[in-house]
Amino acid sequence: MGSTGHLVVAGGPETDLVQAARSRLEGLESLWSRFRADSELCRLNASPGRWVELSPPTVAVVRQAVRAWEATDGLFDPTVLPALEAAGYTGSFEDLPREQLSAPRLDRVPGCAGIDVRDDRVRLPPGVRLELGGIGKGYAADLVAQELLAAGATGACVNLGGDVRAAGTAPGNATWVVGVEDEARPGTDLAWLGLREGAVATSTRLRRRWRQRGQERHHLIDPSTAAPTANEVTTVTVVAGEAHWAEVLAKAALIAGVDAGRALLETHQVAGLLMKKDGTAHPAGPWERFVAWTPNCGGISPASAG
Template identity: 35%
Template structure:
């Protein structure tokens, strides 16, 4: 699953490593700060993983989902992450819904994607095997049924939460801010397609190449200090069930992968959570995404299944000459 590609070369001001099935990348304006900055980012990611990974049996989120509908006292960190996810659902009329966890498991995404892909390859049907169709949809409980009062979380019986649409973006925002504050540098933190910045930017801003897959159309944008950029994709995180290709953006109304109207949607905002919320919802909305983003005034770049590009807001003003 290639991450969003950047024009910045790997140099003394940069560190990168694999995490959460994608690539984490850290760039700072002072190379001497890289070791301390990386430790800060890794600490943030470890805390978020412990709080809300749905693949760890010891995570707080899994424990809350196994409580059978009973209230569970959770850490302020998990409470905050759930609150962010519920706010994203509210702002998108349920297009970004954290209760899609069971649907994702039903579709085969029930472990780290690396193992899902390996498992599917090892169990691929032979050419003589009959074709298999899309699995029957799994009901989505709906975000309004989740109850959060301070640090008391109640997840409906049988519901699995998946905070992937917001938690990774939140972690990028948090890590960039902490690096900038504690190391007193400008920082860019990229977690796959989620990019957050904080502190002073390099001269001319952070230059980011927006491209999901090699061969996809791309552009280079300038990201000003404190801004964020998120790219959501229907092609980067995918796997097969039988002879059906799945992807991880679930339409909560069907419990199935959203229609592939768009290969990718990129949105710029002043927080990565906001950018990712809009880019994910746009994939779910399909044909309705362009007028919706336009109405919000959100700078967006949408790549259709056939490679054609649509932009919204002032996205074109962010692009640099190639």
Template identity: 50%
Template sequence: MGSTAHVLVHGPGAGALVDLARARIAELGSRWSRFREDSEISRVNAQAGTPTFVSADTLILIARAVAGWRRTGGLFDPTVHAAMLAHGYDRDFALLHSREALPRPEAARHQPAPGCTGITLDLAASRVVIPPRTALDPGGIGKGLAADLVSAQLRQHGATGVLVNIGGDVRVRGRAATGEGWVVSVADPFSADGELLRLGLPAGAVATSTTLHRRWMSAGRPVHHIMDPRSGRPSAGDLVSATVVTRSAWWAEVLTKAVLLAGTTTIAPPPAEVAAVTAGGRHRVTDRLRPALR
């Protein structure tokens, strides 16, 4: 998934459960990566317009992505794949960052995302159809959903408490090691060593998205990976970072994108809590997170 994973497990057989988590994360990555030609997402994209059979995991992923698109009024959009490619993000970021990306023609970089209206899911047959000239980019929602699925599986296999962090999307369940709950530190987007928040969670999820970190050069210009589906271009709003605390990691990830694109005019619907940072370094924080500011 182009990220590192951090898994903490409490309970009997914790070592074996960590091995299970490692294998499960690798399995989900192999199914969902848009950079692997043999992944299920790549197959769905290649067969746009025709029914494609997928695993239950991938069916859940696409269903959540469509739900996120609907619930945010299209601010979160999994169909920004073409915009990513048009700006040169056509390979794993570690490879992309090593040299200037080769962008697609200028016209292709200014097309709105097609959206999810034509995506259909057959849950009984585990089959999905996306419209022609549409392609999916699981992006951050894949990391968040993976954290949700893996943490649930570890609990089902006997873990008394578990934390799964995949690329900064954190899901916690069960008993933590201390009375503070699961302590999660959120980095200051302007400081490699600084903290924005320190949270003590009894359960739930945290996700952060920022326009400052996954950046590269395309056509001689710096660009980033938060694409605005309304324009097909990298977002240019007043926020550079959004952290969301809510019940599940997939939904937290969806809301971080929606908050970044909506800007300071809209924070997020309850029961989510949000800490956003502007380009000028100002904080926009919901009341329950203010005590966690560093």
């Protein structure tokens, strides 16, 4: 998934559960990676106009991606893959040259209207290819956290590249604490968030960056322009019930901009924090309800938890 992951398991046979969760995550990555030719996602993308039989997790994440596109009026769009490649994100990020030649510019993103999902099959219309990176990380965190509880853990916290799902009881019957890193100042925290149960996801355009013909590029594509978003918002963090939904809304709010992004989060009744290029913070919904610490509170923050 191109990210660092952390697993915390409370109760149960911890060693066995952690190893099983690691294996499960590796299996999901092998299904959804666009950089592995044998993945189910690549097989689906290579079969336009044809029904493709897929495993239940893949069908489920595609179905959730289409629903997210509908719920955000297209701000979240898993069909941006050709636009992402045109912007230069053509391989695993760690292997990308930081200066790239320009590619033909796309003028539109097709959207999800023609995608069919039935039982264990999916059919993509010609010209549509999916990118499941963000929602896939969140969905994997949700799935693994719930599977850990079902396997006997009393609590589980799964962090996949900043998409965090906390479920069950934290160690010592405490609140799960998730550190929100200041993306403009890596290694420092903007806040700690306290959760009894739920999810936190952050979307930012400050990390995965490169240059294309002298221009800055990043991986967050605005579906309305088929190009990397260029508004004033650099980072959005969302607190929601599920990690994949927090990821979807964080990305959609970043693409929408400050005012429309805050309105989107409040419409969906989630908490969020939008950061602008000038360093100002714009909370949305019941953000303060989850804040357990900020630098202005005094004290010293520990290493970021997600």
